[in-house]
Amino acid sequence: MENTKENISQTLTGFVKTTILAQGVVFESSSNLAKTGVDSYSVIEIILFVERQFGVTIPDTHLIAENLNSVDAIASCVYTLLNTK
Amino acid sequence: MSATDFSYKISGADKFQLLLDRHIRLRGYIGNVISLGIEVKGRINADELRKVVNENTFLTQINSLKIEEGFLRIPRWKAQANQKPVKIIEHPSEQDAVDIKPDIKVNSGNLLHLDLLQNKSNSTLIISAHHVLADNMGIQAIAKIIAGNIQPAFTPFTKEENEAVSIVRQLVYTLKATRLVFNKTPKKLAKLLLGETETGSHIIRFTQEETKQIEQNAVKNGARISKSAFYLAATSMALQQTVFAKTSDSFFIPVPQNQRLRGNEQTVLGNHLSFLFYTIPFNKLTNLTEATEFINEQMMQQVRDKSPKSYSYLLKTFRFLPLSVYDFFFKLPTKGAVCSFLFSDVGETLSGMKTFMGKEITEVLNYPPNPCPPHITFVVMKHTGALKIITAYNPGVISSYEITRFEEKITELLLP
Numbered sequence: 001m002e003n004t005k006e007n008i009s010q011t012l013t014g015f016v017k018t019t020i021l022a023q024g025v026v027f028e029s030s031s032n033l034a035k036t037g038v039d040s041y042s043v044i045e046i047i048l049f050v051e052r053q054f055g056v057t058i059p060d061t062h063l064i065a066e067n068l069n070s071v072d073a074i075a076s077c078v079y080t081l082l083n084t085k
Numbered sequence: 086m087s088a089t090d091f092s093y094k095i096s097g098a099d100k101f102q103l104l105l106d107r108h109i110r111l112r113g114y115i116g117n118v119i120s121l122g123i124e125v126k127g128r129i130n131a132d133e134l135r136k137v138v139n140e141n142t143f144l145t146q147i148n149s150l151k152i153e154e155g156f157l158r159i160p161r162w163k164a165q166a167n168q169k170p171v172k173i174i175e176h177p178s179e180q181d182a183v184d185i186k187p188d189i190k191v192n193s194g195n196l197l198h199l200d201l202l203q204n205k206s207n208s209t210l211i212i213s214a215h216h217v218l219a220d221n222m223g224i225q226a227i228a229k230i231i232a233g234n235i236q237p238a239f240t241p242f243t244k245e246e247n248e249a250v251s252i253v254r255q256l257v258y259t260l261k262a263t264r265l266v267f268n269k270t271p272k273k274l275a276k277l278l279l280g281e282t283e284t285g286s287h288i289i290r291f292t293q294e295e296t297k298q299i300e301q302n303a304v305k306n307g308a309r310i311s312k313s314a315f316y317l318a319a320t321s322m323a324l325q326q327t328v329f330a331k332t333s334d335s336f337f338i339p340v341p342q343n344q345r346l347r348g349n350e351q352t353v354l355g356n357h358l359s360f361l362f363y364t365i366p367f368n369k370l371t372n373l374t375e376a377t378e379f380i381n382e383q384m385m386q387q388v389r390d391k392s393p394k395s396y397s398y399l400l401k402t403f404r405f406l407p408l409s410v411y412d413f414f415f416k417l418p419t420k421g422a423v424c425s426f427l428f429s430d431v432g433e434t435l436s437g438m439k440t441f442m443g444k445e446i447t448e449v450l451n452y453p454p455n456p457c458p459p460h461i462t463f464v465v466m467k468h469t470g471a472l473k474i475i476t477a478y479n480p481g482v483i484s485s486y487e488i489t490r491f492e493e494k495i496t497e498l499l500l501p
Contacts, residue, residue: 023346024348025348027348036347037349037350038347039343040310040311044310044388064309
């Protein structure tokens with residue numbers, strides 16, 4: 001599967017829904033992670049999943065609130081990193 | 086589910102809390118109790134509170150639970166036919182909330198205890214539970230149930246508790262965690278077990294504006310994802326320069342990790358916890374940025390290595406052992422104090438909750454459980470964006486002067 005922004009977002013959404021969130025929690029790729037109950041520990045899990053799944057490390061300089069607010073924001077960051085490799 | 090067919094295995098983390106309870110009681114302390122204080126503007130009507138609490142069958146049911154041994158002597162929660170009402174004590178005079186320390190015995194049939202402090206223009210409700218019954222998230226759920234904000238749910242265990250794995254795999258995880266926990270020689274406070282059984286408490290309060298500055302400072306110091314690393318670094322540095330000033334070695338600190346699936350606010354019963362373990366040599370505590378990054382690296386590595394999962398399996402294995410096995414551990418020279426201090430960052434507490442029983446909430450406080458061992462415990466929390474650091478300590482080991490110096494130091498580090 002090609003790593004488009006949408007595909008990355010879809011993969012990350014699936015990971016968050018199945019691994020991090022309780023059943024029944026309404027969650028979309030644009031949902032604010034903190035408001036959904038995703039805490040910083042879970043964000044670390046998402047970042048490590050990105051490393052495993054897409055083979056890309058998010059550098060410290062990119063670990064800023066606006067890149068970590070939602071799955072869409074993380075996907076956008078990952079997409080940029082993949083295309084500047 | 087009827088009131089009497091309730092029976093659940095206790096989790097590995099619950100068994101650990103049971104073990105702590107047993108040993109702090111053997112030393113003459115009150116038991117392992119967790120408390121949450123909610124202060125409101127205006128007075129809560131005690132009769133109304135009694136009605137709300139004791140007409141809630143879920144709350145009376147969990148209040149009356151007892152632990153019985155089941156198959157393979159694994160302890161289980163068992164519902165009692167005669168459910169006792171939750172004890173609610175009204176304190177009519179001005180009294181400091183930190184002085185309220187109810188003792189709750191695990192098989193007394195009263196696992197919950199409410200204290201209502203009535204002042205002239207406000208009330209403080211302190212909700213206490215035996216720590217085997219509930220962890221921090223569980224006691225917050227109890228507050229939300231009383232407030233009518235949520236309905237309780239019976240989903241008692243973490244993924245690790247429910248997951249079926251081979252014995253070999255479980256053994257591998259258990260050994261990995263055992264090595265992580267016990268292959269350390271932490272620096273502890275020297276004067277263990279002086280017979281002092283009182284608990285001292287101090288609270289540092291920051292405003293919302295100060296909290297924003299502290300969080301910006303956390304990011305500047307390298308806590309890009311989790312502020313906990315920054316708070317732990319500042320706590321360790323402040324301690325090393327005050328309470329532990331006469332020693333030179335390293336800290337070993339277990340930090341509880343919430344294992345609930347996120348977004349689940351309804352589960353009350355049980356401890357859904359694992360731990361991250363940090364070793365911090367004192368020579369890493371000379372610079373706040375360096376200390377924060379050092380902790381960050383350990384955090385990332387342990388999440389990468391699935392250490393919290395390993396520790397969950399260790400606790401799961403513990404569940405099969407009789408409590409008497411642990412007596413040996415507590416007779417060692419360390420007296421069971423395997424860590425330097427306890428530290429917990431519970432984050433935003435009662436998030437989004439602005440009122441309680443129709444009254445505006447003015448303060449929320451998590452009171453740490455009994456700090457013995459290792460004699461000093463810190464809880465970092467926020468409510469409505471304002472940070473608080475709550476310290477519980479053993480005044481027979483640490484003086485209030487040392488705690489005051491610690492508080493000055495940590496404030497200086499967090500908010501330079």
